[in-house]
Amino acid sequence: MHIVDVCGFYTPHGGGVRTYVEQKLAIGPQLGQEITILAPGARHEVIERGPGARIVYVPCPKFPLDRKYHYFDDTDQVHDALDALAPDFVEVSSPWHSAAMVAKWDGAAPRSMVMHADPMSAYAYRWLAPPFRRETIDRHFYQFWDHMRAMGEVYDRVVCASHELGERLRRGGVANVEINPMGIEAHRFSPSKRDPELRAELLRECRLPPDAHLLLGVGRLSAEKRWPMVVDAVHSAGQRFPLGLVLFGQGKEKRTIQQRIGGNPHIRVFGPETSREKFPRIVASADALIHGCEAETFCMAAAEARASGTPSIVPDLGGAADHARNGAGLRYKAGSAASAADAITQMFSQPFPAFTAKSRTMEEHFADLFASYAAVGGTAIPLETIKVAATRL
Structure with a gap:
C-alpha cells in the first residue's frame, strides 16, 4: 500500500x-x-x-x-x-x-x-x-x-x-x-540503565546530597507545557523534604521559567540531552518524571519514563495521563500547582510500588x-x- x-x-x-x-x-x-x-x-x-x-x-x-x-x-x-x-x-x-x-x-x-x-x-x-x-x-x-x-x-x-x-x-x-x-523506540529505554553515579551527579548539580529526591522534566520550554506551574509545585513540595528538579529542553519561555525559579538552587534548567546513550540513563536514574502539559496528544517523555521503570507525576487530562495507568504514576488536577505539589509529596512519602516497566513501541x-x-x-x-x-x- x-x-x-x-x-x-x-x-x-x-x-x-x-x-x-x-x-x-x-x-x-x-x-x-x-x-x-x-x-x-x-x-x-x-x-x-x-x-x-x-x-x-x-x-x-x-x-x-x-x-x-x-x-x-x-x-x-x-x-x-x-x-x-x-x-x-x-x-x-x-x-x-x-x-x-x-x-x-x-x-x-x-x-x-x-x-x-x-x-x-x-x-x-x-x-x-x-x-x-x-x-x-x-x-x-x-x-x-x-x-x-x-x-x-x-x-x-x-x-x-x-x-x-x-x-x-x-x-x-x-x-x-x-x-x-x-x-517509543524499541529496546532503547530500560530500568537496567539506571545509574546511581549519574543520579548523584544530577543531585550535585541541584546542590543536594544523594539521599535527596530527584525529579526529571523533559520537553519544549513553551507556554502550553506549564513549566512555571511545575516549578511552583517543586518549590512547595521542596519545603517538606530535600527535592531537586532537572529540566531538559529549549524554547522561548526559558527566561520566564528562570525568573520563576528565582534563587532556588535545587532547580536546574539544561538544554536538550542529545546523546542517545546518556539520555536513557538520565530517564532511568530519576526518581520520578513530572510533566505539566494537559494538551499532549501522546507524551513521549512519560512513555519513555514508564519503559525505564521511572514513575510519572502527570496532569489528569491529555495524553500524559495515559502513562500513569495501571500503577505507573500519579495524576494531579491539571493546571494546579497545589495539586501537583501534593502528588509529589504522595510520591515520595513512601516507596512507590513496583510496576511493569513496559511501553508500547512505534x-x-x-x-x-x-x-x-x-x-x-x-x-x-x-x-x-x-x-x-x-x-x-
Whole structure:
C-alpha cells in the first residue's frame, strides 16, 4: 500500500511531528508499506530515504509565526501533487487548512486525519478555564467543532494517540474516531540503565546530597507545557523534604521559567540531552518524571519514563495521563500547582510500588495503523510507478 502523508507542519529542524515522520519512514517499508511524505518547503525536492520511503517537498511560503516552517497555501497544488503520486491511502497530519484541502480532493483513495495537535487544550481551555468550564468554552468555539465534525464525515479515520482526546472528540460528535496510542523506540529505554553515579551527579548539580529526591522534566520550554506551574509545585513540595528538579529542553519561555525559579538552587534548567546513550540513563536514574502539559496528544517523555521503570507525576487530562495507568504514576488536577505539589509529596512519602516497566513501541503503533488503513480499502501499487510520479511533481 502506498501511503502519502500530507504533512503541513513538517520541518527538518526538529519537533514531535518530525520525530514521528522519521519513524514512519523507517518502519513503514519494514512493514510492507510505501511511505511518501508530502511537505511544504522552500523548493521542489525529492529526498529518497531508502526503498519505499521518501520526502517530496513542494515550494510554499514560510510560516510567518515560525520561519523554520513553510505552509501549504494552494489547494490546487496539493491536489495536483496527490494526483501525480496516485496514493492508495492519504494521511493528513494537521486538523487545519491542509485537512480541508485534502477533504476537497476528488481522488478515490481513502484518507485519515492523525491528531498530532489538540488545539482546544493547547489554547482555548488553557487560556479560558478557569473561570469558564470546558462545556462553556466549547459552545463559544462552535466553529472548531463544526469543522471537526465535517472532517469526521469526510475522513475514514480520525486517529488519536490518547484516550482523553479521542473520547472528547467522540462526545463532540466527531465520527470515525480511532484511538491508537503511539509508542517509543524499541529496546532503547530500560530500568537496567539506571545509574546511581549519574543520579548523584544530577543531585550535585541541584546542590543536594544523594539521599535527596530527584525529579526529571523533559520537553519544549513553551507556554502550553506549564513549566512555571511545575516549578511552583517543586518549590512547595521542596519545603517538606530535600527535592531537586532537572529540566531538559529549549524554547522561548526559558527566561520566564528562570525568573520563576528565582534563587532556588535545587532547580536546574539544561538544554536538550542529545546523546542517545546518556539520555536513557538520565530517564532511568530519576526518581520520578513530572510533566505539566494537559494538551499532549501522546507524551513521549512519560512513555519513555514508564519503559525505564521511572514513575510519572502527570496532569489528569491529555495524553500524559495515559502513562500513569495501571500503577505507573500519579495524576494531579491539571493546571494546579497545589495539586501537583501534593502528588509529589504522595510520591515520595513512601516507596512507590513496583510496576511493569513496559511501553508500547512505534512498531506496534504503525502495525495497528496500517492494518486499520488496509481495512478501509488500501491496495498495492508498484514502487517504480511511485518514483516516476514523484519526479513529475
